Amino acid sequence: EVQLVESGGVVVQPGGSLRLSCAASGFTFDDYAMHWVRQAPGKGLEWVSLISWDGGSTYYADSVKGRFTISRDNSKNSLYLQMNSLRAEDTALYYCAKVAATRLYYYYMDVWGKGTTVTVSS
Amino acid sequence: DIVMTQSPDSLAVSLGERATINCKSSQSVLYSSNNKNYLAWYQQKPGQPPKLLIYWASTRESGVPDRFSGSGSGTDFTLTISSLQAEDVAVYYCQQYYSTPSFGPGTKVDIK
Numbered sequence: 001e002v003q004l005v006e007s008g009g010v011v012v013q014p015g016g017s018l019r020l021s022c023a024a025s026g027f028t029f030d031d032y033a034m035h036w037v038r039q040a041p042g043k044g045l046e047w048v049s050l051i052s053w054d055g056g057s058t059y060y061a062d063s064v065k066g067r068f069t070i071s072r073d074n075s076k077n078s079l080y081l082q083m084n085s086l087r088a089e090d091t092a093l094y095y096c097a098k099v100a101a102t103r104l105y106y107y108y109m110d111v112w113g114k115g116t117t118v119t120v121s122s
Numbered sequence: 123d124i125v126m127t128q129s130p131d132s133l134a135v136s137l138g139e140r141a142t143i144n145c146k147s148s149q150s151v152l153y154s155s156n157n158k159n160y161l162a163w164y165q166q167k168p169g170q171p172p173k174l175l176i177y178w179a180s181t182r183e184s185g186v187p188d189r190f191s192g193s194g195s196g197t198d199f200t201l202t203i204s205s206l207q208a209e210d211v212a213v214y215y216c217q218q219y220y221s222t223p224s225f226g227p228g229t230k231v232d233i234k
Contacts, residue, residue: 035223037172037223037225044213044215044226044227044228045164045166045172045215045217045225045228046225047222047223047224047225050222050223059222061222095171095172100174100177106160106219106220106221107219108162108174108177108217108219109162109172109174109217109223110174110183112171112172112173113171114170114171
């Protein structure tokens, strides 16, 4: 069964840092690009970041560019999101999602994790 | 960046009746080289992650009931639930994947 499990969400103070993880199983992880998508409480979905299957290419939403870094460790079947200079508006449920096709960036997301909650508050 | 809009924000439909959700992109998401519309629809029920319903604007994901259908091309798209069931109460999002992804604001569907 294809599965994505996020972890690392906590309560952090404004200006703080946090690293989220997403553990993948049930598919050949290093064949697929991966996304982070977030959802603020009671709000819609916001795309955050995309990384290629080999980690060689990364893309970010303007709202997080320069503060967040996406990475992956294919030997550990894991995706990460390093979040620095956190703001109250970064408070959200963070999902990792798998791209549906191998070795392509611009494709729909076919599998989502259940998310991990990040709260930025003093 | 491609901006996605949806209408209406919410709708209430009687059980067994049709629900129609519209989605518009700020630029065409039709890729001319393969004639595919890079548009997906997701369903999100309370407390759950989004679930893929439709991709390429009109292709139903495996296991999705055939009462769900997608149509449209270029910049204008529609998700139709032909006969609303109680389990279809959810928020529905369109998303373009022609470039770095963007989602519509969502449409909440309830029972009248």
